[in-house]
Amino acid sequence: MSSSVQDFLQHDSDRPVGITICAVDDITPRLAADALRRSCRKMRFDRAVLLSSSRPGSVAEGIEHIAIPPITSHEDYSRFMLHDLHRHIDTPHVLIVQWDGFVLDGSAWDRTFTAYDYIGAVWGGHAQRRVGNGGFSLRSRKLLKAVAQIAPDQPAGRGEDDLICRILAPRLESEFGILFAPEAVAHRFAYERVLPDARTFGFHGLFNLWRHLGDDELLQVIEDLPASVVTGRDFLQCMACCLGVKRFSMARAFVQRLSAYVDKDRLDAHFRLIGAKPGFAEFLSKL
Structure with missing residues (x-):
């Protein structure tokens, strides 16, 4: 197993950190695997997992591949994230990355991030419920399981992150006790279109x-x-x-x-x- 990935899968004490890093990608799985590899160079995880219908040719050792049914559209992706992701995560939290985002600075990780069930970069186009972007997001398994219970079968054109953080959020908070991170925490965690004032743990966005x-x-x-x-x-x-x-x-x-x-x-x-x-x-x- 290559040291660039294996050495960062667990703490030196061999105690798990309770976080799986995961990418779900059937369109650009090789690039998603690269995002996992870059992230694992910066931060220690229990597991690094790529979920796609077929294994791409270049996946770094230490990154697990799990075969899933084909995902051919944004709606397929949202449906999987809402209803099926929880079946593949056995740690208390999962860090979701996509091909266009990864961990930037492991030293910017704050253990208090895991006090929340969802953290993602702040969205700039909303007045309320602006946390947050799913392309680089930390989610608890508690949230994954709760979402699977109440999410609609058809996302109806909405991104899964928008559904979770804006549409389903009131029910998730009141019925399941889900805790979304405040904007101040999200700004330290990652950025997307709202540029940060200081170094963040990660980022998302081709741009x-x-x-x-x-x-x-x-x-x-x-x-x-x-x-x-x-x-x-x-x-x-x-x-x-x-x-x-x-x-x-x-x-x-x-x-x-x-x-x-x-x-x-x-x-x-x-x-x-x-x-x-x-x-x-x-x-x-x-x-």
């Missing part, structure tokens, strides 16, 4: 990857992304951020990847998703 990955690692990520992600707004935002910090070779790589799915004469129209002016595509081609 933030440029902050935490070098060119080689970021290039590997964008080469593995499916068309649905490459043609989305988050991909363009990450490209624009690379351009803003003068990582021109990376910006060109983003454009080259995008060109596989968007015709050259349609690039300018596509770039308007991030507010770019006409001629932006030509400008990029001359970098």
Whole structure:
């Protein structure tokens, strides 16, 4: 078993920390496995688990693979997280990561995080119940089991994190005693679109990857992304951020990847998703 993962699966005392790190991914499982690997270099866990319908070719030793039924849509993912995840977690807490987020700083971990049943990055688009984002989130097994009891069979287009933290939260609190972290704690735990004032334990979001990955690692990520992600707004935002910090070779790589799915004469129209002016595509081609 490789030291980069095994050495961080348990404390030196061999006492379990009570946390499984887990990714559920059937679209980009190799990238999800990479997120697990990066996280395990920063923090000790009882288990590191990848759940997908088939095992990707490159999974670091020490990361368990568990086969699950195929997940082919956001609704499939939400349904699994709401109703089935609890069957695969046997520790008091689970740290959920996705391919576009991972542990940044193990020293930023606070044992009091486990006093809560759910912590995720603060959402910026809501006035109330802003905790929080599920892409990098700490959840108790108590919460997983409670959610499975009351969640709707069909997510109806809502993300599972939105359902848990905003729709189901009042019942979870009143009927099951579930405790959601306050915003002050969530800000120390992770960030997504609301930028932090200090170093956080982790993060989530493709649009933030440029902050935490070098060119080689970021290039590997964008080469593995499916068309649905490459043609989305988050991909363009990450490209624009690379351009803003003068990582021109990376910006060109983003454009080259995008060109596989968007015709050259349609690039300018596509770039308007991030507010770019006409001629932006030509400008990029001359970098």
